[in-house]
Amino acid sequence: MSSTSSTVLRAEHIWLDGKLMKWDEGNVHVMTHALHYGLGVFEGIRAYKTHDGRLAVFRLREHIRRLLDSAHIIMLQIPYSEDELVEATVDLLRKQKQQFANGAYLRPVAFMGDGAMGLGAVNPTRVGITAWDWGAYLGDKGIKEGIRAKVSSFTRNHVNVNMVRGKITGQYVNSILAKREAVLAGYDEAILLDISGFVAEASGENIFLVNKKGVIKTPPLSSPVLDGITRDTVLKLLRDAGHTTIEEVTVTRDALYIANEVFFTGTAAEITPVREVDNRQIGDGKPGPISKYVQDTYFRVVRGQEARYADWLTYV
Template sequence: MSSTSTSVLRADQIWLDGQLVKWDEGQVHVMTHALHYGLGVFEGIRAYRTHDGRLAVFRLREHIQRLFDSAHICMLKMPFTEDQLVDACLDLLRKQKDLFANGAYLRPVAFMGDGAMGLGAVNPTRVAVTAWDWGAYLGDKGVREGIRAKVSSFTRMHVNVNMVRGKISGQYVNSILAKREAVLAGYDEAILLDISGFVAEASGENIFMVNKKGVIKTPPLSSPILDGITRDTVLKMLRDSGRVVDEVTFTRDALYICNEIFLTGTAAEITPVREVDNRSVGAGKPGPIGTFVQETYFRTVRGMEPRYAEWLTYV
């Protein structure tokens, strides 16, 4: 069993540029272009232990497709195919199959490597896949009881500034600043507004709310938000259950007076929000719709929902 200095369980190997190397050998040069200018793309993918003891990756193909879309947006030429990256993720987990008893978090990343410097440089693209055991991103208690959120003083970047269909490394500085501000102020997460003052998303999650009439709302893809794969999963689950979801813009004070809020994302999974800007959300605890989504989601990733079986790739 291997662990980092913070005792996080992680793989013994890294898939780097087409081959498996020891974890400590997964290194890049200090002159790597992406380190200086942020030109890289990445994904977060979870693998879960299913109810029958197998290991399954959730929506693997969709994540890899988005990785390639992000690279295309950034004009990063990928030296591998989608199939090769899918296989890389699975190969890495197969090598560590007995290590991740509780599942694993996969991080494929592609970035401009070292060579020429300057904003106009075009260097070969490096690609890596790492894996570690990452628990509930916003904490087990947060998943159970809900978190406290703060509307950030930082604004989500405009759609002509932030390439919103890309999961691009450098763009996450905006999220880092918002997250740090929220945590230093005593909150668990930040909620960012767009330049018009409408709710966009959290620092690393999409957002859903349920108003007092029971209407479920989430910002539309015309907003400066990531086209989240967990967001898409939740939309399908809700609509398959007969519920209507409006993809519309709404204001921060709509959050203050709604009945439920929950966040969605690969890392955060389904996390309820019990308070925004010191205002209790509904009864101040997870609500029925968010609880339904959370329970259905966890049943799905553990292979207990046959109608969504196609979303699981078994290792």
């Protein structure tokens, strides 16, 4: 359907409920509570091949901490500690290090398992970690040339409806509807507004813009947006580079139209420039200098080429 849909080049093994097992053995019952009601949490994490040929997971602990925070928000008891989940992730990659020598996408997921049904049920939590080979989420061409985005007719849920600090499985139906609408209309990605009409985020990414005065803006965490780990990374990289004109503020959709640059950030999408929003060309219609700087620096960091950020990498 789009450049973001692809066949999973799967791993030989997964980690499920404390054990490494063959991919095809990682099954759950059709009566799994989360399948019916969406009560689960997940993370998207990337491991990269570093410049010296090793394999390193980017900001692994931050992702696992967010997974545990998400579970806490929805009162889902995870029977593993942060250290145990970190080690399980590393073990999974170590088991198939040769298969993922060039990198991998990792998906920890925790969800309510089978047992009782109904909204008030409390069943044992299942926890799994999978890995697969997943390239640029919005396409290699999108990374290089930028993508086309559409402001969605679907609104990002209100903060009293959507637990915005949590990466919660059932909440992504909102994103799926927005994404499908955009793709069917011929665009690459959707941008969702909040209930007040301000820009929130894309269907699976945070959003940045650079205005004509060179001010870099991104919606604040008081908006209904995920506290993105890539978003946080980009803010730190820009501030460390001496960019003082960075604002976490509400943004209108027409501010996107007249911006010099717009780009998305996310673990799957990495740093993806936006060349067009709602048929309005952004800037000169190609990735701008800030977007390219962020891209270049980000990829140097995840590949272990920036020593000052070495603590963000967990080597396998």
